[in-house]
Amino acid sequence: MHILFFLLLSLYRLLNFTSILWNCKPFEENKPYTLSTRWHTKISAKVAWVKNDAIYATCDINMSCESYFEHVAQIRTALNQDGFFWVNLTILNATRREADVWTLKFIEGIETQASIIEQCDLKSYVKAERVDCETIQATDGMSVQCVVTRVWPQAVCLFNTSLHNTSIEYSISNVTHQHELSSQAPAYYKTTCSAKVLYTGTFDIDITVFPNITGADDNLEFRTSLHYNYT
DSSP, X not given: OHHHHHHHHHHHHHHHHOOOEEOOOOEETTEEEEEEEEEETTXXXXXXXXXXXXXXXXXXXXXXXXXXXXXEEEEEEEEOTTSEEEEEEEEEEEOGGXXXXXXXXXXXXXXOOOOEEEEEEOOEEBOOSEEEEEXXXXXXXXXXXXXXXXXXXXXXXXXXXXXXXXXXXXXEXXXXXXXEEOSSSSOOEEEEEEEEEOOOEEEEEEEEEEESXXXXXGGGOEEEEEEEEEO
């Protein structure tokens, strides 16, 4: 009877308080980043943030938190009316070493394996440092080539062109990308993207460049423009 009760209790905890990987936003490298989640105190009075089997911080229901790494400087908790505690762990200077799976666990003691509350597969990005573009005229059209330096991960380029001083726009879909990974640590990409324009006339072209990562903030784009004439 006691064994059955224990099994049912364990199943209840698993179904109600264990969460699967959640979609946390990527972080911009060398900027502050906050991991935010919540837990219910009916299961455990203490939680820990863990990455690569290392405990980075712990918090308890008394809103007492402790950080074990210097670059994790702010841990805050708050109690909601629904009985859940919110936990915010702020990394002051998030670098690529933080790009990994972070786990918030219930713990009774530091050495105890506990149920997973939530997991975050954290990704990093670096906005393009510089974008240099030029036009190259050929017999079969005009080519536009851009070189993107110091970006992570690989860059994506979008080209949009319009007739000069008009609202007539053309989208360029035949864009090619070449990526070169640097040998330094941390590594960055140099991306060369090019497209061919077949329309004749005087044009304005807008180029938007961004790291190829989903879920990041909208301000990660690098925009530049140029003016060209093709007859």
